[in-house]
Amino acid sequence: MINTIKNSLAYRLPTLYRKLLRHKKIVVSSSKPQADLIVITMTGKKIMDMTRLSILSIARYWDNLPKLIVASDGTISTEEICKNLSFWPGELVATNWEQTEAYHLAKNRTALVNYAHGHVLGKKMAVILHYAEIEPVVWIDSDILFYGDFLKHIPPHGDFICGGSEEGYSVYDDRALNFFNNNLYDVYKFSSGLLLIYGQHIYEQFNLEELLTQLPNHDHYFTEQTIFAHMASTSAGILWSMDAIKNFNHDNQQIKPMSKNNVLGRHYTVNVRHLFWRDAFFNL
Template sequence: MTDYAQSTLSAQRKALSRKFALGLLRPFSGMNISVRLGEIAQTVLSRWPILPQAAKPTANVSYLTVSDRAHWLMLRESLFSLHRAWNFLPKITVVSDDWWKADEFAEVFAWWSTPITVLTRQEVCQAASSAGFPELANYAQESLYGLKLAAIVTQAKKQPVLFVDADILWFRDPASLLSDPVLWDKPRALRENNCHQRREMALRHCPQVLDPPFVNSGIVALHGELMAPELLRRMVQEALPNPQDSSCEQTIIATAVKIDGELLPEKLSLVEFDDVNKFRRRDMWDEGYYSRHYVNWMRHMFYRDALKLRLRRDRLEARRSSDAACAPSTQMTQRI
């Protein structure tokens, strides 16, 4: 193993490892079996670093996400699933909440095959102010939801952006569903069956947001303007008194999609929660979904599926190694 590989493995263990809670093994603790398995999976993953990955061809799109320090493990597993599933890798940009440093992040995520761009909160706020949105800069300063919105607004003006929340796992390459980034001039986002919107905000600006199909902002594709600048200013101003309410940010994205955008293909991502407390969970491969969005009360499901992806990858690589070992050599083949 190279010094480079050893360095990132060590950095991952140091930054992400967590102690195993013995209470998870107590059968009568009252903890739901699905949650228990998720907690165990999270602990296993936290102690299982990722080796440097092989390079792949690049895609002409910026994959944008936001992460605080507490969710680095989740982000790592999300990006690993992306590297496994996508044939062409996008340029990764991660927005920091300013509670972690770029050099530490670079060590932990050095397993990724190309450099990852890090944007600071200050840089995003400055970009929002320079674009004529001081309210958006204030919103970004107050919460991660505001930071997400500001990052989408400012980055999508420069280049095709696929914003993806860190709590999403990829199971298939979505290239066929996303279309050419040149055509991303109108905002597109996911659909979901639940209405997680700020009702009074929606009624004032776009009542259609409260009608199905509902919009989920876990994935947003855009190259251009999210919405009319004056409407964006008004909605952000309304969101400022409740910066930690995720429904405000989602209502703003939903309004943009309902007014002048469209929903992404349904199979791009599953945003349903009917198996959240079940031992047997829905299978993305069997159902034909390309990804799944594990919203906050489903995080235990995220880690269960992330561990399954890792084990699946290891079994696949072991099978390839076995096939290679069993295959006749070139010299032997020529003799035959």
């Protein structure tokens, strides 16, 4: 009976934490120096609460502040994004989906734009490639919280780099693996939730128009991750292991918050999404 109550509370309490966090007064330091780094993420009405807290964790725990680009997924205005992130003490640029769409259409990347219209992760991939072809960027999913200075863990890079974080298990789109002739299951457990990526003409370099044209069904959840995992397998691979960016689920019914001591950050994937609100409430 006690275990049943505990398990129930583990899922019910985060709902309360989420409501309370919406009213939490945010105070962050405005005296931090600016970093020579661009961080991009994407948000929408459904995940704005999460994006807000993920970015708050950067403001709290990174020693220097990157330039922040926040792209709308089309469900939220750039004005709303800026309002929700008004606490950010560094440079903030809010962009809309139409800017990214125009960028790719000008390059005749019709299949990518179709993928973006068919699945939000296609939109994520389009946003990443848009900015990564211009200059080096770090992509951060909205379900990541930082508890340490991540900037110290970003390696130097050259004309092309793609590397990501480690997943708890291997999840890929076999159709894309077959196209690349790359059995990533034997290579690593890759997550595209956190990426360092840069390179001119990445899209053409990896023949992505041909691949996406062959994949008219955009319902597969891991197509985008598989594409970035393949890119990384030719470059930096896993840059941040699970020792650096935690990604696990054995505490999914734990009521007390995760200790942030000696933890750089955590990726709160779908199976532990409720813990995001728990840890944000106590650790931010």
